[in-house]
Each structure stands twice: as C-alpha cells, then as structure tokens.
Amino acid sequence: MSGTIEQPRFTCALGSCQSVVAIKKGVPILHSGPGCGGQITRLIGQGEGYAGGSTAPCTNAEEADVVFGGEKKLRSVIENSFKVIDGDIYVVLTGCTAAITGDDIAAVTGEFQAEDKPIVYVEEGGFKSNNYASHERLVNAIVDQYVDKFKKSDEKVEGLVNVFASIPYQDPYWSGNLEGIKKVLTDIGLKVNILFGNESGGVEEWKTIPNAQFNIVIGPWVGVKIAKHLKVKYGQPYLQFPYLPIGAIETSRFLRQVAEFAHLDEIKVENYIKAEEAKYYSHIEKMADFMLEFRYGIPRRVYTIADSSYALGFSKFLLNELGIIPGPQYIVDDIPEKFQDSVRAEFDNISILQKRQVEVVFDPDAGKNQARLEEDAKNYEDKRLLILGSSWDKNLADKLHADLLIISVPVQHRLIMNCGYTGYAGGLRAIEDIYDRVLATYR
Amino acid sequence: MSVINIEEPNVVIREKRLGTINAFTGSASEIVQRSEEGNLKDAKRKFSQCLGCNAQQAFCQLSMIKDVAVINHAPIGCAGEFSDFNFTYRVEQEKRDLPEDIGRYFSTNIQEKDTVFGATKKLEETIHVAYERVKPKAIFVTTSCASGIIGEDIESVVEKASKELGIPVVTCSCEGFRSKVWTTGFDAAYHTVLRGIVKPPTKKTNKINVVNFWGSHVFDEIFEKFGYEAQYIMPFASIEELEHCSEAAATIHICPSLSTYMGAGLSQLYGVPEITAPPAYGIDGTDGWLRALGKVLGKEDVAEQLIKEGHEKYVPEIDKLKEKFKGKRAYVTAGAAHGQALIHLLRELGFDVVGASVFHHDPIYDSGDRNMDVLAHAVSTYGDVKDYRVCNKQSCELVNALIRNKPDFIMARHGGMTLWGAKLGIPTLLIGDEQFGIGYKGALNYARRIDETLDSIEFIKNFSKHASNPYTEWWLTQEPGYFQGGGSGGCGCRQGA
Numbered sequence: 001m002s003g004t005i006e007q008p009r010f011t012c013a014l015g016s017c018q019s020v021v022a023i024k025k026g027v028p029i030l031h032s033g034p035g036c037g038g039q040i041t042r043l044i045g046q047g048e049g050y051a052g053g054s055t056a057p058c059t060n061a062e063e064a065d066v067v068f069g070g071e072k073k074l075r076s077v078i079e080n081s082f083k084v085i086d087g088d089i090y091v092v093l094t095g096c097t098a099a100i101t102g103d104d105i106a107a108v109t110g111e112f113q114a115e116d117k118p119i120v121y122v123e124e125g126g127f128k129s130n131n132y133a134s135h136e137r138l139v140n141a142i143v144d145q146y147v148d149k150f151k152k153s154d155e156k157v158e159g160l161v162n163v164f165a166s167i168p169y170q171d172p173y174w175s176g177n178l179e180g181i182k183k184v185l186t187d188i189g190l191k192v193n194i195l196f197g198n199e200s201g202g203v204e205e206w207k208t209i210p211n212a213q214f215n216i217v218i219g220p221w222v223g224v225k226i227a228k229h230l231k232v233k234y235g236q237p238y239l240q241f242p243y244l245p246i247g248a249i250e251t252s253r254f255l256r257q258v259a260e261f262a263h264l265d266e267i268k269v270e271n272y273i274k275a276e277e278a279k280y281y282s283h284i285e286k287m288a289d290f291m292l293e294f295r296y297g298i299p300r301r302v303y304t305i306a307d308s309s310y311a312l313g314f315s316k317f318l319l320n321e322l323g324i325i326p327g328p329q330y331i332v333d334d335i336p337e338k339f340q341d342s343v344r345a346e347f348d349n350i351s352i353l354q355k356r357q358v359e360v361v362f363d364p365d366a367g368k369n370q371a372r373l374e375e376d377a378k379n380y381e382d383k384r385l386l387i388l389g390s391s392w393d394k395n396l397a398d399k400l401h402a403d404l405l406i407i408s409v410p411v412q413h414r415l416i417m418n419c420g421y422t423g424y425a426g427g428l429r430a431i432e433d434i435y436d437r438v439l440a441t442y443r
Numbered sequence: 444m445s446v447i448n449i450e451e452p453n454v455v456i457r458e459k460r461l462g463t464i465n466a467f468t469g470s471a472s473e474i475v476q477r478s479e480e481g482n483l484k485d486a487k488r489k490f491s492q493c494l495g496c497n498a499q500q501a502f503c504q505l506s507m508i509k510d511v512a513v514i515n516h517a518p519i520g521c522a523g524e525f526s527d528f529n530f531t532y533r534v535e536q537e538k539r540d541l542p543e544d545i546g547r548y549f550s551t552n553i554q555e556k557d558t559v560f561g562a563t564k565k566l567e568e569t570i571h572v573a574y575e576r577v578k579p580k581a582i583f584v585t586t587s588c589a590s591g592i593i594g595e596d597i598e599s600v601v602e603k604a605s606k607e608l609g610i611p612v613v614t615c616s617c618e619g620f621r622s623k624v625w626t627t628g629f630d631a632a633y634h635t636v637l638r639g640i641v642k643p644p645t646k647k648t649n650k651i652n653v654v655n656f657w658g659s660h661v662f663d664e665i666f667e668k669f670g671y672e673a674q675y676i677m678p679f680a681s682i683e684e685l686e687h688c689s690e691a692a693a694t695i696h697i698c699p700s701l702s703t704y705m706g707a708g709l710s711q712l713y714g715v716p717e718i719t720a721p722p723a724y725g726i727d728g729t730d731g732w733l734r735a736l737g738k739v740l741g742k743e744d745v746a747e748q749l750i751k752e753g754h755e756k757y758v759p760e761i762d763k764l765k766e767k768f769k770g771k772r773a774y775v776t777a778g779a780a781h782g783q784a785l786i787h788l789l790r791e792l793g794f795d796v797v798g799a800s801v802f803h804h805d806p807i808y809d810s811g812d813r814n815m816d817v818l819a820h821a822v823s824t825y826g827d828v829k830d831y832r833v834c835n836k837q838s839c840e841l842v843n844a845l846i847r848n849k850p851d852f853i854m855a856r857h858g859g860m861t862l863w864g865a866k867l868g869i870p871t872l873l874i875g876d877e878q879f880g881i882g883y884k885g886a887l888n889y890a891r892r893i894d895e896t897l898d899s900i901e902f903i904k905n906f907s908k909h910a911s912n913p914y915t916e917w918w919l920t921q922e923p924g925y926f927q928g929g930g931s932g933g934c935g936c937r938q939g940a
Contacts, residue, residue: 083915131520
C-alpha cells in the first residue's frame with residue numbers, strides 16, 4: 001500500500017532510533033531535519049529514556065546543508081556526541097534530507113569506526129519504509145558493524161538463544177512483553193539474549209549474539225530478515241512463532257515448539273507447562289462465574305485495529321480463553337504482501353476446535369478502517385463490542401458504546417511502565433485490563 | 444517593520460524578516476542593547492540535539508480550526524504529531540462544550556519512488572480523499588523536507604483542487620529545513636490563512652482578535668467591560684470566523700513570539716489596530732497592557748477602573764505569598780517572549796531570577812514597535828539578569844547552566860526541559876495554559892502554583908537520588924555556551940571545539 005493514510009499508527013524509517021534508545025546506554029544520532037526526532041517520539045515515545053527525545057544528538061538540517069551537503073556538520077556532531085554523552089553504543093540514522101542530497105554517511109561514520117569507536121550507521125531516509133521494516137535493518141547494521149567487530153568468540157553456548165520479538169516503542173508494551181517472553185524461556189532452561197530493555201545486559205549481551213545456538217522470531221514478518229541474516233552470518237537456525245503468545249494456550253504452544261526445536265528435556269518442559277497452567281486456570285476458574293453470570297453485559301465481539309502480531313495474538317487468546325468472537329481484523333502495519341497469506345492462514349486456524357472465517361483487511365489507512373468498522377457494527381447492535389486499538393479509536397468506541405483496550409500506538413489514554421501481555425502472567429493481565437474497562441463503565 | 448506580502452506563496456523566514464538568532468551568551472541588558480543596535484549575530488553549533496521544526500508549529504495553528512482537513516504532504520514520519528494534536532483538540536473541545544470529534548489529518552505518505560517520480564498525483568488523490576471523508580470548509584496542505592527538496596509543484600495542484608471542490612485549498616510552506624527558527628512555522632500558518640482565508644472587511648465589529656494557542660478564555664470578562672467581545676484565533680475558530688477577523692476592532696497578543704505576523708498582517712492589509720504593549724503578565728504588566736488597550740479602544744476610564752479593582756482584589760493575597768518567595772533563586776527556561784514575561788512575573792513575586800535559557804531571540808517584532816520588547820521592560824523595571832542565554836532548546840546547555848546556577852526553583856515553558864530540573868533535585872514547574880498567568884488573577888494563579896511546587900519537595904529529592912545522567916563529566920565542566928562557538932552575540936563564551 002502506498003496511498004493516503006489517515007490516523008497513522010506507525011512512523012517512518014527513522015523511527016528505529018527508538019530501538020537504539022531501548023538498548024541500555026544506546027545513543028541515537030540523527031542526521032536529519034530538526035523536527036524528525038520530535039515527530040517520532042510524539043507518536044512512539046512515552047518518556048525520553050536515557051538519551052532519546054530532546055537529549056538525542058541531531059544535525060538539525062538547514063537550507064545550507066540541503067544545498068551544500070551536511071557531511072561536515074555530521075562529523076562534528078558525531079565527534080562531540082562522544083565527548084558530551086556517555087553512551088555504550090552510538091547509531092547514526094539518516095532522515096529524508098541527507099538521503100535525498102546523498103551525504104556519504106558510510107564514509108563519515110567509517111572514520112570513527114576506523115578508530116574502533118562503538119558506532120554504527122544506518123542509511124535510512126524517512127520515506128524508505130516504515131519503522132517496522134527499518135527495525136530489521138537497524139539490528140542487522142549493529143550486528144555487521146558492531147557485534148561482528150567486538151564479539152569475543154564465535155563459539156556456540158549451550159542453551160543460548162537470541163530473541164527478536166516486540167519492536168521497542170512501536171509496541172507500546174515492548175518492555176513488559178519482552179520481559180514476559182524472557183521469563184518463560186528462562187524458566188524452561190534457556191539463556192536468553194533479549195537485547196532491549198531492562199532485562200537485557202546491554203551491549204555486552206549484544207556481543208554474544210554470535211554465540212547463540214539458535215534464534216527465535218516472534219511475529220509474522222518483522223525479524224525474519226534478521227534471522228535470515230544471522231543464519232548466513234553465524235550459521236544459526238531459527239524458529240518463527242508468528243504472533244505474540246498471550247495466555248496459557250498460546251504460551252504453552254510456543255514453549256513446546258521451542259523445546260522441540262532446541263531439543264530440550266521434554267519432561268522438564270511439560271512439568272513447567274503443567275505447573276503454570278494449573279496456576280493460570282485457577283485464576284480463570286475463580287472468575288468464570290463472573291463471566292458467565294454478570295447481568296449487565298460483557299463484550300461478545302472484538303474488532304482489532306492493530307499490527308499483525310498483536311491482531312493474531314489477541315484474537316486467538318480472546319476467542320479460545322474468553323469466548324469473545326473475532327469480528328473483522330484491520331491490520332495496519334503495512335505488512336508486505338508476501339506475508340499476508342500466512343497471516344490469513346493463521347486466522348483460519350484461530351480456533352482450537354474448528355475452522356473459522358475471520359475477515360482480515362490489510363490497510364494502513366486507519367481512517368478508512370474506522371469507517372469499515374462502523375459499517376460492520378451496524379449489524380451487531382445487540383452485542384457489546386470490544387475494540388482493540390489505539391487512542392485514535394476513543395471517539396469511535398464512545399460513539400458505539402464499545403469497550404476500548406489500547407494495544408497500539410498512539411497511546412494517550414494510558415500510562416505504560418512494565419505492563420506486558422505475553423506469557424501466562426500477561427494473559428491474566430489482559431483479562432484484568434479488559435474487564436477493568438468494562439466494569440469502569442458502570443456507575 | 445516587516446512587510447507582509449500575501450501575493451507570495453511562502454512566508455519570509457524569521458531570520459530574514461526579524462534577524463532572529465538561536466545562540467547568545469551574556470546578560471539580558473546586553474541582548475536588549477544589541478537588539479536595539481541591530482548587531483546580534485547567530486552562531487553555528489558544533490554539537491546539537493533534536494529541536495523542533497516549522498511544520499510542527501504550522502500544524503499546531505492550523506489543525507484545530509474547527510471545520511478543516513489538514514494534509515501533510517510528506518513521508519509518514521512527519522505525521523507523528525497528528526495524534527498528539529488530536530488529543531489536545533478533543534480535550535479542549537470538552538472545555539468549550541463542543542461536540543466530540545476527531546481531528547481530520549491526512550498524510551500523503553511519500554515513499555521512495557515518489558521522491559524520484561514526483562508525488563503530486565498522490566497529493567491530488569489525498570485532497571479528494573480528505574474532501575470525501577470530511578466535507579471540510581477548507582483544506583490546508585503543509586509541506587515537508589521531502590516535498591521541498593524534490594521540488595513539487597504544489598501550488599498548481601491546490602489551485603486546481605480549489606476550483607474543482609469550490610473551497611479554499613491552501614498551501615502552507617513549512618519545510619523543516621527552511622528556517623533555523625521553528626517559530627517561523629507559526630508565521631507560515633498565519634501567512635496561509637491571511638493569503639487563502641481572510642477576506643477584506645465589509646464592516647467593523649466589536650470583536651477583538653486574541654491570537655493564541657488553545658488557552659483558557661480569560662479575555663471574555665475583560666473585554667466585556669470595554670464593551671467588546673473576544674475572538675480567539677486560530678485554534679477553535681471556524682473558517683467563517685477567520686474570514687471575518689479583518690473586521691475586528693483590534694488584535695492582541697498573548698505572546699509576541701507567537702503571533703506578531705498575524706497582528707502585522709491584519710494591521711497592514713486591513714487596518715486592524717494591534718495592541719503592542721507587552722502581554723498582561725504580572726501586576727505591573729497588566730496595568731500597562733490595560734492602559735494600552737484602553738487607549739486603542741478610546742476607553743481609558745474603563746482601563747483605570749479595572750486596574751483599581753484588580754489591585755484591590757488580588758494584590759493583598761499575592762503580597763502574602765511574596766513573603767514566602769523572597770530571596771529564593773529562580774531560573775527560567777522557555778520560548779522567547781513568554782519566557783521574558785515569566786522573568787518579569789517571577790521578579791515581581793519576589794524571586795531573584797539568577798538566569799534564563801530561552802530558545803531563540805527576536806530582536807524586533809513584525810510591528811516594528813519597540814514597545815513590545817518584553818525583556819527591555821523587565822530589565823528597565825527590575826534591573827539586569829546576569830546570565831541570559833539563548834540556548835535553542837539544547838538541553839545539554841540548560842543542564843550545564845543549571846548546575847552552575849544552582850537555583851531553588853525552575854520555571855519552564857515547553858516540554859522536554861522540566862526533566863532536567865527534577866533530575867538535579869530542583870522543584871520545576873511547567874504550565875501549559877498560556878492564559879493561566881494573564882492578568883491580576885493570573886499573577887495569583889502563578890504564585891499559588893509555585894508555592895505548591897516548592898512544597899512538593901519530597902518527590903523531587905527522592906527522584907533525583909535515583910536518576911541517571913547521560914552527560915559526561917567533561918561536558919559538565921565546560922562553559923554552557925561552549926558549542927555556540929565564535930559569532931555568538933555575547934561575552935563570557937569560550938570558543939567551541
């Protein structure tokens with residue numbers, strides 16, 4: 001898709017600067033116009049982190065740079081970024097101005113790489129792709145220009161795995177989601193390089209990427225290019241799980257697939273799953289009477305306006321664990337066409353019991369999707385509706401008297417710290433959050 | 444005085460029009476004097492951090508006009524702010540008892556191939572999509588770095604669309620790289636409205652244009668006493684109201700950094716008088732502003748009455764709070780004129796303002812009237828501010844200056860700066876509503892909020908104990924103006940690396 005977008009729910013290629021901010025003591029250096037950093041953080045921000053937001057170095061392109069080139073300025077800003085900001089890794093990312101005028105970023109950054117400075121460049125240009133796709137290029141650039149250079153060895157470490165899942169800040173719950181995934185994988189005996197956020201060991205962890213036995217990609221498309229790259233580079237096989245594992249069924253399925261792939265001790269893993277499921281379902285049982293008996297109505301039909309990984313993860317969870325039937329799914333991550341069939345196939349198999357027809361619409365123009373949703377909802381006036389969307393959908397949800405759980409950017413009606421929906425604990429959290437919104441509507 | 448030429452599609456940028464600069468190290472009296480002499484020079488920084496751009500300020504003024512659609516002709520990243528402004532738009536609708544609605548903003552989503560083959564077709568399509576979905580009274584098209592560099596002929600697209608749709612479709616030229624001063628974006632938005640929306644007057648009304656953001660409606664009561672009505676522009680005005688703003692009795696400013704282009708435009712093109720006194724911040728500032736307003740409206744007696752009433756009602760309580768603030772050291776960080784007004788206000792409240800880091804400096808405003816110089820007024824009333832910096836929103840310079848000045852309190856205006864006060868353990872206050880501090884009541888509002896901020900010290904002290912600091916020891920031992928290098932207007936600034 002390449003046309004008009006109303007209500008954008010992702011940003012441009014330069015948005016991967018937020019992935020740099022998510023690496024401990026990572027410093028993005030923007031070679032871009034003066035407003036780019038602000039535009040990105042306004043959509044996928046929520047706090048500037050260590051050295052993001054208005055702390056991030058930027059060349060702030062002006063007319064003269066567009067006419068005469070901005071390489072000299074970039075060199076000066078890089079040189080002084082090392083002096084002013086105490087970082088472990090610095091990543092230069094280019095915006096539209098430098099990309100169109102053709103500044104030689106590789107040459108300028110190369111001067112510092114020659115001195116063994118921890119610096120990486122990614123030639124972007126905001127118009128090159130959205131930030132889902134550029135996240136892959138960023139990770140690959142760090143692997144090629146930093147990890148490969150500073151790694152301690154190529155030797156594989158028993159049980160070590162690299163995980164590529166949530167995209168920091170684009171997934172508003174990235175911090176909690178990554179924690180949730182690391183927890184369950186660690187619990188079944190793996191050592192996990194989660195790479196971003198609090199549970200990561202920062203650049204020292206990145207340096208051990210080559211030592212992993214294999215890689216895990218979570219999601220239908222983002223991360224596949226990273227895994228393929230690592231397969232060629234370090235001979236690591238990879239396992240793809242095509243959506244966020246939320247709640248017991250999907251988390252258990254995920255863990256079984258990982259265990260099989262990594263030849264883990266089956267009994268140990270099954271024991272863990274059994275114990276976790278017992279705890280999980282004791283909570284479900286506790287509240288089942290509420291779900292069955294609450295007389296004032298709980299949601300029966302769910303619409304999703306979100307990215308493909310969230311849409312799949314949540315729809316499976318809601319159908320099989322809460323009995324909320326999926327209505328049309330509006331997928332807004334501009335997922336490349338070649339991956340769309342696999343997403344459709346996953347939706348066909350969304351039920352644990354039977355084939356189901358789920359309408360799936362791939363269109364990043366969420367303004368149009370809202371109109372489609374409103375039209376569809378006219379047929380279900382007897383049902384209480386749940387919308388999984390973003391702050392853009394508040395108005396529509398109010399209009400339809402639907403419950404809204406914000407799971408996508410922009411997030412303006414919720415503060416997120418370490419909340420996450422992955423794993424067993426994440427499923428319970430999702431249930432709490434959904435019914436919190438439902439119950440809060442009663443006086 | 445700058446000449447407003449609405450025949451030109453592009454606004455003349457602020458550096459050229461007003462001689463605006465982004466870097467200065469020195470004192471307040473020095474920058475005032477140099478502004479008058481016209482010998483301020485800008486500097487090129489050898490290190491810089493993310494700023495803001497033209498496009499954001501233009502969008503801020505255009506996006507909340509009630510019955511419009513705004514198209515950003517740009518890659519999708521430039522639309523990051525859409526949701527933020529939509530949030531503001533909706534919250535402020537509620538305050539104004541307006542029906543709940545979303546802002547209708549569209550991106551043409553320029554992609555790589557469009558930078559080669561052109562994106563005017565996409566713009567045409569998006570204009571039609573926006574029209575079909577919204578049926579607006581006008582469509583604004585804001586430009587971007589990408590559309591600017593590839594040299595799109597946007598004017599012919601909008602002219603054609605305007606004819607086809609029978610509504611104004613107007614370009615707002617606000618490419619991020621066009622001006623080093625982001626506030627040029629405000630001027631670009633006003634230029635767009637003056638050029639494409641405002642009509643010549645057919646009558647005179649009793650309205651007074653208040654050029655503002657989306658602040659509270661504090662002027663209603665004041666103007667009523669003079670027999671006039673406030674017309675807040677541009678957010679929450681309708682296209683029809685903007686068409687007729689040329690018929691107003693006067694234009695006032697809440698912040699000259701924001702709106703003197705609009706004031707001068709309405710004055711030069713349609714003879715709407717402009718109140719050029721510094722805005723009504725602080726007791727003394729409000730006295731002066733009311734007198735200026737009374738003079739323009741020919742109602743000096745009403746002004747004197749309001750002054751008398753205001754003093755009687757608010758000054759005693761302000762005086763009580765002043766006792767608490769006496770001798771406390773304050774630091775200000777803010778845009779330009781609003782920051783200068785805050786300096787004045789804080790000093791009136793008894794603070795010792797030890798320094799300020801403002802974002803840019805306009806040596807003169809569009810009216811050409813020196814009377815509007817808020818800083819000159821602050822200096823002549825309460826004396827010099829020794830450490831006055833123009834920091835271009837560079838947080839590294841602010842942090843450094845704060846560590847040197849060790850204030851007891853920081854007054855901030857603009858996001859992204861308060862964090863540093865808190866990290867250093869200094870109570871910091873940011874007030875979003877510009878009109879919160881207007882008039883005598885505004886002075887009391889501020890005094891109360893400051894008192895409250897100074898009181899909640901526990902959180903700040905605990906937070907600062909655990910906060911990280913990304914700045915190196917090297918940087919914190921350099922002069923704050925180190926990177927302003929040669930050419931910066933003032934003394935006390937070492938040559939940059």
